[in-house]
Amino acid sequence: MSATTFDLAAVPLREVNRALHAPGLAGAYVVDHPAGAHNVAVGLDAPVSVSVNGHVGYYAAGMNQQAEVTIHGNAGTGLAENMMSGSVHVTGSASQSAGATGRGGLLVIDGDAGARCGISLKGLDIVVGGSVGHMSAFMAQRGRLVVRGDAGEALGDSIYEARLYLRGTARSLGADCVEKPMGAEHLAELAGLLRAAGYDDDPASYRRFGSARTLYHFHAANTY
C-alpha cells in the first residue's frame, strides 16, 4: 500500500492534522515541507506510520498514541510532549523539554536533546543518541532515559522513580540523584532499550542513576 502524502507548503497544517485524526485511520502517511511549523502530527491515535521530511517546530507528535512517527530533521521545544504509546523517532536533534511528562511508548532522538529532556517523565522510554542538556529527567517519576553521550548540569534533579542510563559523564547530578549499581536486570533492560532504538552499544559501558529517595518526606534537618 502506498503512502498518502501531504505537502505543508500547499495544505494548511490544521487540514493535515484533521486528516490524521480521521476515525479508523490505518496505513502510511508522509508530510513534506514542514518548514519548522509547530504542532505537526499532534494527537494521533491510530496504528499508522507518519514520516515527516524536514525540521519541525514546537510540540511535534505531542500526545501520540499508537502511531509510529519519524521526523527526518530537527524538532523544536516539547517534542512528543505527554506521549502515551507508539513511537517517535527524530533523526536530528531536539530542543528543550523533549518527551516532557511522557506516559508510555518509545522516543528516540538520534542527535542531541536540549535542556530538560524527559522533565516529569511518567513512564515513557527515551533514548538519546547524543547528549542531553541541563536539568534532564527533572522530577522524573517513571520510565527510562538512556543517554549515549553526556548530560548537562543537574541530571535527575528531584527525581522520583525513573531509571537513568548514561554512557558519558554528567556535568553534575541534581538534588537527590545518585549513581546506583548496575545489576543483571538493568543490563538486560538497557540492552532491550538500545536494541529497540537501533543501537548496539555494550550495556556494560553505561552507568545507572536514580533517586536516593531522601526528598520523599520533609525532615527538620533537610539540607536541600
Added chain:
Amino acid sequence: MCGIVGLHLRDPELHPRLGELLTGMLCEMQDRGADSAGIAVYGHQGFSPAGRCTISLIDERLAADDVAAALATALGTDVGTSAVAGVVLAHADVAPAALLAAARACFPDVLVGGFGEDLAVLKGVGTPRDLAAAWGLAAVQGWQGVGHTRMATESAVTPAGAHPYAVGPGECLVHNGSFSNHATIRRELRAAGIAFDSENDTEVGARFVAHRLAQGDDVATALTTLTQTFDGFYTLLVSDRDSFAVVRDAIACKPAVIAETDAWVAMASEYRALAHLPGVEDARLWEPEPEVIYAWTRAGVPA
C-alpha cells in the same frame, strides 16, 4: 513572548537581498509578538551613507527638513535626512558623539532610536508585517540586520518600549525574555551618570553593555559580565557594524536557534524564521548553550 532575528551576511553577493531575507525572518516571528517591532540595518546606503554618521529620530511629528536645518546649524556642516514611516534618519560627516549631542540639544523630547556609522534603526508600534511594509524593508541592502517582534510584558507599548535598543555608537541589542533585577541595575547606572529613555528592562541591558564597551571591554567580556550581573530569562542578540553575538541565560528557557553557512550566519527565536534562507538545508544548525557567548566578526574589517 517576543521574537528576535538576526542575519550576518558573509557573501557580498547576498548584500542586495538583506532586506528581503530579513523581512521574511521578521514577519515569520509576528506570532511571537505583534504589538511593536523594530530593526537595525547595517550598510544600507539609502538610510546610512558610507563614511557618515547616522542618527534615527523616532517621532511622527518630526519633519525631515526641520531636522536637517536644525542639525546643520548646530553642527556647522551639511546634514542629509530621509523620512521613513515615523522615523527621521539624519546623517552628517561628524563623530557619533557630536551627532548625538546635537540631536539631544535640538530635539530634547525626541526618542533617539540609534546612532553610529553604517547603522539605521527603525522601530515603532504596530504589527511587524505592517511596519516592514511601511519601512520598505524588502528593498533594503547591507551586510547585517537584526529585528525584534514585541509582546509587551513589563512596560508600555510605545516606540520607546520597542526594540532594538541601540544606545552606544553603532551598537544594537534585541532581547527575548525579561530581566528581574533591572531596577537595581538601572539605579546603579543612573548613579554613574547614565540617562534612560524608558522604564523598559531591555534598555538597562543595552545601557549596561554600552557602558562596559565604553569602559574598554570587548563584546565577549561585556556579555560575560552581563550574565554575572543580570538575573532573569534572556536570549540576547548584540551587534555592532563589525560583529554579531548571541548569549542566553543559565536556565535557557527562551528559545534560540543558530544557523551557519559559508555565506551567512543567522539567528532566530525559532527555526521557522530561517526556513526561507538560501542554502539553509545544508546549514550547520544548533541551539546555543546557556551562558556561552557566540560571536562572529565581519571578515576583512581593519582593526
